[in-house]
Amino acid sequence: MSRASLATLPSVDKLLQHSALQDLQAAHGKTACTQALRDVLAQLRSAVLADGAAVDAAHLAPEAIAQTARSALGQRFAPRLRTVFNLTGTVLHTNLGRALLPPEAIESVVQAMAAPVNLEYDLASGGRGDRDDLVEALLCELTGAEAATVVNNNAAAVLLALGTLAPGREVIVSRGELVEIGGAFRIPDVMARAGAQLVEVGTTNRTHPRDYANAVGEHTALLMKVHCSNYAVTGFTKNVPDGEVAAIAHARGLPLVVDLGSGTLVDLRQWGLPHETTVRETIEAGADLVTFSGDKLLGGPQAGLIVGRKDLIAQIKANPLKRALRVGKITLAALEPVLRLYLSPDQLAQRLTTLRLFTRPAVQMQAQAEALVPLVQSAVGSTFAVTPATMCSQIGSGALPVESLPSHGLRIAPVQSQHPGRQLQRLETTLRQLPRPVIGRIQEDALWLDLRCLEAADQPAFVQQLEKLNP
Secondary structure, three states: OOEOOHHHOOOHHHHHOOHHHHHHHHHHOHHHHHHHHHHHHHHHHHHHHHHHHHOEHHHHOHHHHHHHHHHHHHHHHOOOOOOOEEOOOEOOOHHHOOOOOOHHHHHHHHHHHHOOOOOOEOOOOOOEOOOOHHHHHHHHHHHOOOEEEEEOOHHHHHHHHHHHHOOOOEEEEEHHHOOEEHHHEEHHHHHHHOOOEEEEEOOOOEOOHHHHHHHOOOOEEEEEEEOOOOOOOOOOOEOOOHHHHHHHHHHOOOOEEEEEEOOEOOOHHHHOOOOOOEHHHHHHOOOOEEEEEOOOOOOOOOOEEEEEOHHHHHHHHHOOHHHHHOOOHHHHHHHHHHHHHOOOHHHHHHHOHHHHHHOOOHHHHHHHHHHHHHHHHHHHOOOEEEEEEEEEEEOEOOEOOOOOEEEEEEEEEEOOOOOHHHHHHHHHHHHHOOOOOEEOEEEOOEEEEEOOOOOOOOHHHHHHHHHHOOO
16 A cells, blocks of 8 residues: 555546546536535545555545545435335335325326416416315315315314314313324314314213213304324223214304314225225214315325315415415325326226225235245345245324234244344345335334235336345
8 A cells, every 4th residue: 555645636626627527527517526526635635634654545546536526426416305115014104105196196296397387377267266276176076065275284274274263262172082193293282273272071982972062162162073093992982973063063053173184085995995984974974174184095195185164164265374384286286186086986996006005905915925035035145034924004194093904025034043133123224225225114023024015017126126135
């Protein structure tokens, strides 16, 4: 190794003219390349001054400096939002982006990003329009509501509804429905932020109609039902159906607001899935307003949908907070085609990506697992045993929390039982570092890769990168 010296450090200008830097300048621009080179040279200069004998002069060559700068630029310009393989078994995985959009929605989003659109322009009159008009008629047709509006998520929908209808007044909710969802979002907290006063009725496990009726007073603004979408209370329980609560509210001239959380527009039982109360059923039961998510069971983009009585929706839209919580053209461009798919229910299971994943035949996933076993076994090596396994997927994002979907996948377990946790953690980390990260789950001393969300179109890409695996 030859000793490095400051005299051998090339200048930034000389490096920029070197052939090894030309493609980097073309890709990232001269400014970014110049800064990267300055950073590399500063590090090398510090190393030489600290101990020149410990620095190989070869590291100061233009080609070596260019390679270091290339690596730095690659990290700097690498996207932080990356596509992954969701093999966790949770279809609507909150941390992995929840619902996957169908092709119709993706095409619509691309068009909206690439060209001007009539976001708030009435093509018939030539005047200013309302962005809710793009989806309101569809939402009303699909839910039976009189009117609808859209905000950025369901938490915002609940906040806006309460902040409009109940500021400074009481809202009656069953104690058993004071839910907390991800990110410590709690109904009591959002109610306080909306300026409403929470009135709890009943107990954690049992609430009766008289509890609602007896709590109504002169300061009551509305009655509220919250769908317990992320947990279930079993055993000695009782809750009051929406229709009965609506009757109590209407007898006293008050509205009923129902937060459905996930919210579905169709009866899932027709595809062999557990029943989840639909938005239409909730409206027909007497709810005056219903809030629900767009990116969960509905299978669309992140959005909060509010449907119900026309006069109440008008009040909500007049709230100045509505502008702060409104959605942009990208969300609406994705939401409209997703809603339109529901107009053809006989084709929904094939065309709506989320529903297609929910209803994948178990036999299909079993055959897929058996075909992948030798390929994955070859990639992970002899220190692990790869076997096909029966698994249980879940819908996710709080929807139907106690229900599971029969599934199949791969079980990867260490051959040696000594320190299995460390081996599995290393393998899991290696999978996450692949060009397209593979996300599974560790349980029962094995790494489980559930294949429910690995459709045939994505399988070649999954297999191709297995050769990069080096656990």
